[in-house]
Amino acid sequence: AERVGGCINSQGFPDCGGFWVEAGTHTCYNSYGHLLDILGDLGLMARLTPKAKVSFFLWRDGKRQSIFSALRLWELLRSMPRLFTTKKGGLSVRDYYAPGLGAANYRDLFGPAFSAVICQEADDFPADLLFRRKPRRKEVLRSFTLPQGLSEIPLAMARQPGLALRTGQTLHEIRRDGAGFRLLMADGNELSCATLSLATPPDVVARLLGAPAGPVVDQEAVAAIAGIGMREIESLVLCVSAQALGHLPPSAGLIAVGEAFNAMVSRDYLADGAYRGFSFHFRPGALTPEDQQQRACAALGIAPVAISGLARVHNRLPALRVGHGERVARID
Numbered sequence: 595a596e597r598v599g600g601c602i603n604s605q606g607f608p609d610c611g612g613f614w615v616e617a618g619t620h621t622c623y624n625s626y627g628h629l630l631d632i633l634g635d636l637g638l639m640a641r642l643t644p645k646a647k648v649s650f651f652l653w654r655d656g657k658r659q660s661i662f663s664a665l666r667l668w669e670l671l672r673s674m675p676r677l678f679t680t681k682k683g684g685l686s687v688r689d690y691y692a693p694g695l696g697a698a699n700y701r702d703l704f705g706p707a708f709s710a711v712i713c714q715e716a717d718d719f720p721a722d723l724l725f726r727r728k729p730r731r732k733e734v735l736r737s738f739t740l741p742q743g744l745s746e747i748p749l750a751m752a753r754q755p756g757l758a759l760r761t762g763q764t765l766h767e768i769r770r771d772g773a774g775f776r777l778l779m780a781d782g783n784e785l786s787c788a789t790l791s792l793a794t795p796p797d798v799v800a801r802l803l804g805a806p807a808g809p810v811v812d813q814e815a816v817a818a819i820a821g822i823g824m825r826e827i828e829s830l831v832l833c834v835s836a837q838a839l840g841h842l843p844p845s846a847g848l849i850a851v852g853e854a855f856n857a858m859v860s861r862d863y864l865a866d867g868a869y870r871g872f873s874f875h876f877r878p879g880a881l882t883p884e885d886q887q888q889r890a891c892a893a894l895g896i897a898p899v900a901i902s903g904l905a906r907v908h909n910r911l912p913a914l915r916v917g918h919g920e921r922v923a924r925i926d
Contacts, residue, residue, distance in 0.1 A: 604743025615871030833903030
């Protein structure tokens with residue numbers, strides 16, 4: 595790609611005065627210990643920006659509804675004791691939470707909410723990896739962004755002295771080179787290094803490490819990495835005049851039930867005055883680009899002509915499954 599950051603992508607709209615909307619990662623928390631260490635090293639702690647408290651709504655049957663409208667309280671109270679007597683290990687999100695929250699509650703509220711959190715279908719995701727308890731830095735904002743979006747973080751990393759950044763590159767093959775590595779680029783150039791880190795999707799890692807000229811690492815590790823599935827996400831990112839949305843109260847976004855998109859996340863947590871921003875995260879292939887735009891406009895209650903800026907972003911995320919911890923142990 596021609597940009598750094600991967601799934602951290604603050605999509606800017608120059609024609610809207612530089613207004614930005616997060617197209618991938620939407621927020622950071624004070625439990626992200628490693629990230630906070632990096633922010634400290636980069637001198638960015640003073641730029642942490644609080645997010646206004648806004649609430650999510652449900653989008654179901656073509657209507658915006660409150661979260662509690664889908665909650666069956668009696669079913670929840672009757673089922674919840676199972677959450678305290680059942681261990682998450684070895685269970686999927688559906689197998690753990692449906693009995694513990696109630697089957698109807700899981701189907702109509704919690705299942706879609708969990709899918710919105712991870713931006714993919716949550717049913718088969720490992721229950722013990724959905725919410726992991728981590729120490730919080732209480733002197734840091736509980737949740738935060740940055741004034742120009744989270745892309746400030748990778749951009750600050752890339753500006754550090756001693757780093758050479760190459761964008762728009764295609765890595766064709768990795769080969770062992772004595773104690774180090776040789777990287778063959780698609781344009782014919784080669785790079786050499788003593789140590790190598792790959793921050794790429796698992797299927798790409800497996801392809802690069804299982805090179806035809808000879809595997810770079812043990813084939814059992816390559817097979818374990820290749821077994822991690824991937825999910826595609828088609829995101830429609832919109833910048834809309836605040837005036838055109840006077841009918842729409844501020845919100846954190848929409849949790850979609852039975853829809854072509856898992857979630858819509860808004861930028862209402864950081865008000866602009868002139869514009870409001872929204873990212874709709876669609877399931878791949880569910881709708882044509884034109885239908886995606888129509889569906890987003892229906893959810894916002896606007897006509898397409900009200901859109902001031904539009905971007906389409908394609909993201910890929912690992913689709914973890916039960917037993918992922920054991921898989922990581924084998925890779926290590």
